[in-house]
Amino acid sequence: MFDLEVHSIGSGSSGNAMLLKTQASCLLIDAGVGIRKLTEALKNRSVNGENLQGILLTHEHWDHVRSVPSILRKWNIPVIANCGTLHAVSEKWDLQHTVEMPTGSERRIGDFLVRSFSLSHDAADPVGYLIHVRDQCIAYATDTGFVSEALREACNEAKLCILESNHDTDWLWRGPYPLEMKQRISSDKGHLSNVQTADLIIRRLEENGPACFWLAHLSAVNNSPSLARKQVSNAISIATKVSFHLDVALRDRPSLLWSPNQTSFQLRMNI
Ligand SMILES: [Zn+2]
Numbered sequence: 001m002f003d004l005e006v007h008s009i010g011s012g013s014s015g016n017a018m019l020l021k022t023q024a025s026c027l028l029i030d031a032g033v034g035i036r037k038l039t040e041a042l043k044n045r046s047v048n049g050e051n052l053q054g055i056l057l058t059h060e061h062w063d064h065v066r067s068v069p070s071i072l073r074k075w076n077i078p079v080i081a082n083c084g085t086l087h088a089v090s091e092k093w094d095l096q097h098t099v100e101m102p103t104g105s106e107r108r109i110g111d112f113l114v115r116s117f118s119l120s121h122d123a124a125d126p127v128g129y130l131i132h133v134r135d136q137c138i139a140y141a142t143d144t145g146f147v148s149e150a151l152r153e154a155c156n157e158a159k160l161c162i163l164e165s166n167h168d169t170d171w172l173w174r175g176p177y178p179l180e181m182k183q184r185i186s187s188d189k190g191h192l193s194n195v196q197t198a199d200l201i202i203r204r205l206e207e208n209g210p211a212c213f214w215l216a217h218l219s220a221v222n223n224s225p226s227l228a229r230k231q232v233s234n235a236i237s238i239a240t241k242v243s244f245h246l247d248v249a250l251r252d253r254p255s256l257l258w259s260p261n262q263t264s265f266q267l268r269m270n271i
């Protein structure tokens, strides 16, 4: 039996971590969730941290790397990232075991065939990941200010697309953030809005048929799970008849599980 599982452990500016799991391999994408919560989530999913194949980092921002030193103190596993991200993280902490994965390159990590692609964000060398596991494919892209061709191509290959849907533009501009922060978030090197993500999903569906989408990295101040879900699913339903499954990864707790096992897009809340 094919046993791939994707778990959202936390997603948003307070901490990001995604777990990919097969019977033989486990991999973390980002480690920005607090160590206690992360350890608990791994335990609840029958994962021994020592058996993680590594921590794949998207970029060096705190909400993606916060628990790296705690993890490395507990378990002897590699930190895998491109040179720019490894360099930036190494300025904060002494990383003993690193594996450099140049942007755009492909690498086999246990059961996972991982390829990175460039994103546009105010970090050293931010990336998203496209992960093949046998005939399944998952795209992961948060923290990007615009939708590049590389991101579109990754989504076209994937059956599960985990995509940033950070803010509602009106909420952002009417909200309490200082002007400079609003400009940063809405810039090409900031974060995707609900509308930008909806447009990306619509094109993905039109070009490559049905898929499952997780909206990720929602802002606590400038968005809400219900608003993001409503805006994005309404925009998609108006634009295309292609079927889709959409859910929202919650910010502060484990929330979603995807597995291709029982149905094509089996998804359930697992709080
Ligand atoms: Zn982030």
Ligand SMILES: [Zn+2]
Residues within 6 Å of the ligand: 059, 061, 121, 123, 143
């Ligand atoms: Zn970031």
